[in-house]
Amino acid sequence: MRVTIDSIGKSFPGVVALGGVSFEVHPGEIHALMGENGAGKSTLIKIVTGVYRPDRGRLLIDGAAANFASPRDAIAAGISAVHQERNLIPRFSVGENIMIENLPIRRGLVDYGEAHAQARRFLDMIDPSIDTRAEVRRLSVAQMQIVEIAKALSLEAGLLLLDEPTASITDHEAQALFAVLRRLRSEGKAIVFVSHKLEEVIALCDRVTVLRDGKVAAAGELIAAMSRSRIVSAMIGREERVAEIGPRTFARGTPALEVRGLATSLGHKDVSFTLRQGEILGLYGLVGSGRTELARALIGDARILAGEIRLKGAPISIADVSDAVRRHRIGYISEDRKNEGLILAHPIRANIAITIWPRLASRLGLLTRRLEERAATPLARKLDIRTPSLEQQVGKLSGGNQQKVSIAKWLAASVDVLIIDEPTVGIDIRTKTAIHELIAEITRAGVSVMLISSDMPEMITLADRILVMRDFALVGEIENERRYEPMSRRIMGFIHAGLEAGESQQEASHG
């Protein structure tokens, strides 16, 4: 399928998301679509899939004008997509979600056996461990993303659009996805791939189109002919080397948070570690290893069955989340920004200021918009949040800019301990560095950070020490020497030791 995008334009109140974009996607290629947060990538994908109608311009499929009134039309035309935001039916099973466009019907009734069997086939391409009969709302963010990918694959469409499909999955699943994509390419399908991870784009894609502020900065250039720095400069608009974060000097301070023998209702067993003041403590593990759940337990969102938590040496008990935040000053940036991080219907200003409302209020107890604005503006500037105004609803920002808001609000809060879960999912390279710098900066001011990330380079850049988690238990602790190769090998060593043990166990039970 050949797709021609011909001077397409789209505006939202206050924003020109796309200002006349033209390029072409050929059959049998993986076409990268790149650009900074808010450049217009997702908007373009939504136009191609019939979610939005363009204000101007045409879309041609195999040379014929296509005019999609709804996603239904696009699907009928053989187009499928993984959108940036998760779009699953929470109470439906994994299998039914995957097959929903195309439920197998027998004698007028849905044939669930068949549905699950077919779903299994597509899910197996990426991750065989997910149960097709599980309810989607019980899955982790990463697992949902995998289901979403399987769902897009199930349509076996001529054009497949993937908007940051690898944002919250680990390398393991990403590689499986790439293998599938390469196979589809060889079958002559056209694929559009959006990602902020330059390395994987270079490794996977054939050509690249770069968007900048809604305009084309590079149209369909061959990746082989582009260097990393040329792509970056096309994205940010000037010759600029993206600054690498400098070496961190971290003086071993007093313990800020000590955890001893923690067991939780979620399944953690005997977890012990110490987070020192001003330290960035990394927590690495595969999807589903229980990192997010550990964070939950630490902020009073899960029942603690045994063990002790000490804050600055004193044992504490945490009643609930607001107790953790307001009394013990422990904050948590969720990996699930849509459901847990942001109030999508409220303006940026309120989302950033929410953690400090009681503190912002004037002596009369009055909290004015101006006060909130004064607190939020510098952060919005630092993180380069692209928006017509701070009054914009967060839900109307681009995915990456939403993520920035969810980080910004915790940088505003003055907590002593901050747990950060997958902070730079969907963030462009330039802002990623800015966020890294900000995290380093708050630790210098005395905040202790626990960093959960599936992004290995990020982990190795930022963390002072790295804990490795597997199956809800800590299996290793490594002092970070910030050299990528040896570090990643050691981390994976801890994980693989367990994986092999697990696999041999499985084999034993099969045998």
Next chain:
Amino acid sequence: AEASNNKIALIPGGPHPYFAPWEQAAADAKKDFNIAAVDFKVPTEWKLNLQTELIESLLTQGYNGFGIFPGDAVGINTTIEELASNNAPALALAGCAQDPTKAAFCLGTDVYNSAYLGTKALIKAMGGKGKIVHLAGLLVDPNTKLRMDAVEKAVKETGGAVTLIQHITDTDAQEAADQKINALLGAQKDQIDGLIATAYIPSVVAAKSLRNLGDKRIKLVGIDDDKIVLDAIKDGFAAGTMAQNPYGQGYIGAYVLDLLASGICKVRADAPFIKTPQTARFIDSGTLLISTDNIGSYKDDLKKITNDIRSSIKSKYLDCK
């Protein structure tokens, strides 16, 4: 009579078949007494605030005499007071406003007396002994309390020969009535000898349920002359029903309001009003027991009562120029 340019409104508490005769009464009164307008105006729902809004709006439109069925016996008084301060006389029709009130007087069924007489009739039909159940209307309606008291009084007078098993209230909605009454019959039909219904809907539902059961042993005395109840009487499923006189209330009400609004007459201070628990100025619009004996003729009986009251009311209760 002389032509008058008064505009009279007859306002029930809400839509209800009981008030249907008021429309004819209004038309007849307009013609018979040569009044500029007599209109039947119904609040859209059975809610006090809708009734008061309607009355206020009619006042704005120049109506100057109001015959009102109080949607709430007490709640209506502030509105009536307002009417009085705008020189628009008001009568409480069919039901009374609770004293102290500015309503000129109340022309209606004496609910206490009617319930009392109904119960007496029931007891008589049961042969003076047995167990009865009282089916009543909305518990929050003060009239319901009066009716409960009246039933209890009639029962007490039998000196123990008749016992009251229970009051069942809040049976004013069709479905609630159907459910509660059938549940009652389902569980205890063998212990019950008589039913006294003191509200429109439960009368109808009880009559129907007894017919469905095919039970002529249980005696029923209802209220009002709904067709279902009348048929039940004819076929022996009900002993009787307490007829009220809605037509007369509307007709006489319009007549008196015209006289009052014209300023020709005033209510006599020493008129021979009946005193009821609700008001000291009550005129009975007539109630009678419909039974097999008079089922064919009760309408004429009511007409006669209406004419009697109408022709005597001026001299008995009013003071005219």
Next chain:
Amino acid sequence: MLAVAIAIGFVILSLLSPAFLTEYNLYVMLRSFCVVLVVAFAQMLTLAVGQLNLAIGALGGLVAIAVGGMMEKLGFPISAAVGLGLLIGLGGGLANGLLTVRTGINGFIITLATASVFTGINLGVTESIPFYNLPGPFVAFGVGRFFAVPYLLIPPVLAALLLALFLARTAPGRYLLAVGGNAHAAELSGIPRDRIIVLAHALSGLLAAIGAILAEAQLGSAQPTIGADWLVMSFAAPIIGGAALTGGHISVAATALAVVLVVLIQNGMVLAKVDPYWVQFLLGALILAAVGLNRLRAVRVEAA
């Protein structure tokens, strides 16, 4: 589950009152169950897509008097009158759905307004005077029974089975729940969201019409007030049965159990000769107790 509360209630009542388990009382209870059940289903379908239908009662009233009027005044045969009545219900629901979808206005407001329109037509036509002379077979259906089982129970039971099948096993049924679960996701999956919402409203209207006709047969007359007090119960049953107001999660069986529970409580209070002043209070207390019991179990299950 709710079934436990019901079982407890059943045992207590049969111990308390020998009359409880008589054939006639069971018949009476089953009979009072019919209309409420269908009405609860009517609301359940709009809840399924995350909408509210405040016009159920009003539409029911309109259908009831239309069917009554057609049989009494126009002399239509029963089947024609009932058929047309169902069509009116379907049409009213369709109007609700189309207005909601086409204008993009909250269904709450739309159905509140159309409720007023339906009731307005009802009152305008009848001037609140019922139709009494319904054909004999129609009325006989309303009171007929096979031992303790009223004929009236047949349509609701059929409706429940069909609905359960529809929601669990047919594509439109699944789409309905998908739209309620996540309207945007459903749309991206190519499900015609608007059409599905219209479908939910139309079916809701149809069920309201069935409820109205059953009520009419049960009462033996076409009362303009039919439906006037359906609203709260129509929500209460699905929600006590665990439906989410936000949509996507409903259960036919749990809704039916909730109706049984409430009917049982009401029947029990009459049997127990509860003092009228205590009826309301006990009703509230018992609902709370039942829901609390249900909740306790849910918490136990989650903890385990």
Next chain:
Amino acid sequence: MSLASDIELRSGRRAWLSEQSGAIGLAGIVIIFWIVFASWAPGFVSPFNLFAISRTLAIDIVIGFSTMVVLATGGMNLAIGAIGVCSVMLAGYLMQKLGVPYPLALTVALLLGALLGWANGVAIVRSGVNSFIITLASASLYTGGMLILSKAVIYNALPPAIAAFGRMRFGFVSPLLIVALAIGAALVVLFRFTALGREILAAGANARAAQLSGVPVSRAIIVAHTLSGLLAAAAGLMLLSRLGAAMPSIGEDWLLPSFLAPVLGGALLSGGSISVVGAMIGALLVTTIRSGLLIMQVGNFWLLLFLGMMLLLAVLLDRYRTVYAERRSLGRRA
């Protein structure tokens, strides 16, 4: 168009205007209706009718507020009528039977309202059961309790000051309307300018996100229900002053109207978004249509039909206006 220094300029008045555009648009529609009724319905703008409208409006507004504050949390309160009547009956009992002076009696009645609302809130938070079910049951419980204690008697020998207040006129408005406006002003301050109010809204918009941001969500829900109870009691007492008597039938019919005003005014049933001014204008719209139709003598039994159609017309107009405004603003900027 990255975040530039013109942020400060853009926000402020512009933001306020765009946020209030819903309320302003609705107000426009109300004005159209007023013009129509004033020219077609004789007597619509007569002092007496204006007074009557203002009095009805005042109570409708406060009833609407009572529901609005729980809508803010994404919950519902079906018990507002029950709470209202409990407060009214307590006030009546205190004044008539115990001879308590009316300022004290009214205060105690307001406190009872707050207490009953608080009990709802606590029950909802502690049990984790949907507010719909809890308040459905508590409505029954409260009304039942009131009936048991009062035996449904009416208190109508109240201090004359009570009824006098309800009859009083300032020009052609009732002082009740001034009370309603004052409550509205207080709510504006609460939801716009205090951390508490903002927390309630945040909890309603996304409870999970609010909780993870440190907002004490349970407390916010309890506060909202307490406030709802207080407002229900206030509405009840306003009605008490209007009727001059405490009766057990007050509050029975509050449920639907209580939703109508805030939802017309732009409140989301899913929570997190309300408009105090919008709710007041929503109530005004409904009162206007009802009063106008009554005065235009739209026939008796057909009135409801016209009421429904007018309401549809009004919301359609409002909808059309919003869509049109959006298109225009896009056209200007693109």
